[in-house]
Amino acid sequence: MKDSEIVSYVRELRHSVKAHEKWRTKTTLNLIPSENFASEETRSFLSTDLSNRYSARDHFYRGTRYADEVEALAIEVAKKLYRCKFADVRPLSGHTCSMIVFMSLLRPGNKVVTCPPEHGGYPGSSKLGLGPLLSLQNLYFPYDQTKMNIIPKATKSLLDAENPEMTVFGSSFIPFPYKISESLPVDYRGFRVYDGSHVMGLIAGGKFQDPLREGCSILMGSTHKSLFGPQGGMLLSNDQEIFSKIDAKVYPGIVDNIHWNRVAALTFAMLELLKFGRQYATQVIRNSKALASALDDDVEVKCKDYGYTESHQVILDYDEKKSVEIANLLQDLDIITDIGIRLGTAEITRRGMKENEMLQIADMLSDAINGKSSKERIRKRVHRLTSEFPGLEYTFSRD
Ligand code: DSN
Numbered sequence: 001m002k003d004s005e006i007v008s009y010v011r012e013l014r015h016s017v018k019a020h021e022k023w024r025t026k027t028t029l030n031l032i033p034s035e036n037f038a039s040e041e042t043r044s045f046l047s048t049d050l051s052n053r054y055s056a057r058d059h060f061y062r063g064t065r066y067a068d069e070v071e072a073l074a075i076e077v078a079k080k081l082y083r084c085k086f087a088d089v090r091p092l093s094g095h096t097c098s099m100i101v102f103m104s105l106l107r108p109g110n111k112v113v114t115c116p117p118e119h120g121g122y123p124g125s126s127k128l129g130l131g132p133l134l135s136l137q138n139l140y141f142p143y144d145q146t147k148m149n150i151i152p153k154a155t156k157s158l159l160d161a162e163n164p165e166m167t168v169f170g171s172s173f174i175p176f177p178y179k180i181s182e183s184l185p186v187d188y189r190g191f192r193v194y195d196g197s198h199v200m201g202l203i204a205g206g207k208f209q210d211p212l213r214e215g216c217s218i219l220m221g222s223t224h225k226s227l228f229g230p231q232g233g234m235l236l237s238n239d240q241e242i243f244s245k246i247d248a249k250v251y252p253g254i255v256d257n258i259h260w261n262r263v264a265a266l267t268f269a270m271l272e273l274l275k276f277g278r279q280y281a282t283q284v285i286r287n288s289k290a291l292a293s294a295l296d297d298d299v300e301v302k303c304k305d306y307g308y309t310e311s312h313q314v315i316l317d318y319d320e321k322k323s324v325e326i327a328n329l330l331q332d333l334d335i336i337t338d339i340g341i342r343l344g345t346a347e348i349t350r351r352g353m354k355e356n357e358m359l360q361i362a363d364m365l366s367d368a369i370n371g372k373s374s375k376e377r378i379r380k381r382v383h384r385l386t387s388e389f390p391g392l393e394y395t396f397s398r399d
Pocket of ligand 1: 034094122172197
């Protein structure tokens with residue numbers, strides 16, 4: 001390859017990353033509920049020397065003195081934040097957590113119950129993902145589409161009849177907490193897991209549900225959705241026997257090298273949540289409720305009869321084709337969503353927006369979806385709003 005071609009690739013790479021940074025952090029209004037802003041200080045840990053190093057459980061490497069301290073601190077902070085006895089911060093993602101839990105505790109042919117993917121269950125742990133890869137039998141919770149939740153009584157009957165080896169509560173579309181204890185038969189002996197990927201930040205803030213005290217023995221999830229850390233995963237438990245089984249499989253079976261820079265960044269984000277989590281989670285939920293009720297005059301929102309939402313998610317009620325059209329239209333206006341359509345309030349809350357801004361956003365969404373204003377005018381309003389919130393809240397002052 002010629003030098004000039006390499007230089008051109010370098011230029012292209014720099015350009016794409018810089019343009020992405022400006023577009024997604026400055027210009028656009030991000031309503032994807034599985035994303036968030038990590039604070040500048042959290043992000044600064046990601047580019048430290050920790051990213052260059054190894055440290056493994058078998059102590060094969062020297063030079064790990066401080067990386068080991070970082071891990072010990074991470075575990076200590078995670079246990080405090082989630083009020084539990086055991087924490088593992090090594091998983092590289094929420095999906096890796098599912099792999100670790102399934103591969104440690106289940107055998108081929110075992111049954112696992114999850115939320116149905118067609119109703120917003122996480123596809124990665126369903127028959128579309130890990131199920132067939134690990135030769136598991138996938139069963140699904142009976143689900144009430146109107147309430148966007150599992151049906152406790154029917155779930156109890158399913159668990160009684162099938163006696164599955166594992167039940168995984170939680171979902172990617174999760175406007176409401178699950179009634180865990182009401183769904184579990186008294187004599188159910190399977191593993192009870194909560195995939196809190198979407199709601200880890202709300203759980204940390206004490207504002208959603210508390211799975212480890214509601215009947216689950218494992219809480220797992222990703223660390224970058226409502227929990228505003230770097231991308232990664234985390235496993236938490238109060239059960240020593242279960243945790244030991246998991247621990248035995250993580251290294252060297254599923255996660256070899258741990259990304260220590262990520263663990264340091266996660267620890268900082270968890271400290272932010274220890275200090276500001278309650279305020280943050282309270283405002284996220286207030287914002288979701290405000291956004292949903294303001295939208296509902298003109299835009300189809302699910303679960304009106306149930307107060308719309310108790311999480312960071314507001315779920316719109318359009319068919320697949322229309323949802324894709326809307327998501328594309330909104331992207332054109334610098335409003336970023338998925339094609340679910342789920343609207344998430346975690347990132348805009350972190351930027352400091354409150355109920356008043358939710359009314360403005362609802363107005364922009366309604367104008368866009370119903371074609372009540374020109375694209376140019378809506379885009380300008382989006383840019384005005386994002387420029388008014390250049391910073392980030394719920395973090396420590398650097399003064
Ligand atoms: N990517 C996540 C979501 O958007 O819900 C699932 O891990």
